[in-house]
Amino acid sequence: MNKGLKILLFVAAFGLLLLSHQPAKAQCAQCAANVATNKASGSKTADGLNHGIMYLLAAPYLAVGVLGYVWYKKYRRKNVELNMRDERLHLN
Secondary structure (H helix, E strand, O other): OOHHHHHHHHHHHHHHHHHOOOOOOOOOHHHHHHHHHHHHOOOOHHHHHHHHHHHHHHHHHHHHHHHHHHHHHHHOOOOOOOOOOOOOOOOO
């Protein structure tokens, strides 16, 4: 597969991922009961609690992503010269 096709497939998959957004509900039972009573009374604290939980959920993934990117940029090899023989290899 050539490089252009790989990039196109990656962009298409990433675009579909962004378009398939669904709201997530990440709450424990006690938080859900507290939020349900607050939401019934018209309070906006439920939305803030949901956003806070999602922020805490995303933080470790973001940290690992940044560390992986820094590692990739720092340790990838550049201009490596391979001294390989021109003859065919026989693996019998």
